[in-house]
Amino acid sequence: VSTQSTGSSGINAEYGGRNEYLETIKAMGDKYKKRKFGWVWSFAGEQDKLEESLELGGAGYPALAAVNVKKNAVLHHRGGFSKDSINEFLQYVIAGRIAPSVLRKEVPKLRKATPWDGQDGQLPVEEDYSDLDDIELEPLKTEL
Numbered sequence: 001v002s003t004q005s006t007g008s009s010g011i012n013a014e015y016g017g018r019n020e021y022l023e024t025i026k027a028m029g030d031k032y033k034k035r036k037f038g039w040v041w042s043f044a045g046e047q048d049k050l051e052e053s054l055e056l057g058g059a060g061y062p063a064l065a066a067v068n069v070k071k072n073a074v075l076h077h078r079g080g081f082s083k084d085s086i087n088e089f090l091q092y093v094i095a096g097r098i099a100p101s102v103l104r105k106e107v108p109k110l111r112k113a114t115p116w117d118g119q120d121g122q123l124p125v126e127e128d129y130s131d132l133d134d135i136e137l138e139p140l141k142t143e144l
Contacts, residue, residue: 018043018116021062021081028086035094037066046113053105066093069107073100 022041029039042050044061054074056063064077064086075098079085092098 024081024083024086027083028090031087032090037090040110042110042113043116047110049108050110053103053107055101055104064089066090067103067107068100069103071100072103074103075100 025039025041029037040047040050044057045051051057051063054065054067055076056065059078062081064081066075066077066089067073075093077086077089079089089098
């Protein structure tokens with residue numbers, strides 16, 4: 001079984017950025033290392049073909065799925081992205097208490113990703129439109 005997790009682009013500071021997500025994944029990897037799970041992490045859109053094949057990201061990010069390619073099965077984590085929630089999910093996976101979905105598309109090979117510099121992203125600078133206040137527009141015609 002492999003687990004695939006996808007996080008936000010690192011710009012969303014509301015969740016503390018990627019470092020917090022990665023610490024959670026590392027903790028779960030350490031806890032389940034005897035199970036020999038494989039772990040893959042990418043940020044949203046970096047591995048878009050993989051996300052599409054696993055049907056990840058439709059409910060937002062971060063997202064987590066357990067995948068068994070040999071059995072053509074995927075199990076989606078629907079809870080929060082916390083150690084407790086992911087631990088519960090993995091316990092259910094191990095115990096067979098979650099019904100898997102069939103992989104609808106072949107799992108693609110991973111693309112070479114841009115190395116992450118370890119820093120959260122920055123929001124783009126918004127343009128200042130305050131100088132447009134003096135523009136006069138013609139009224140809309142409301143003829144039927």
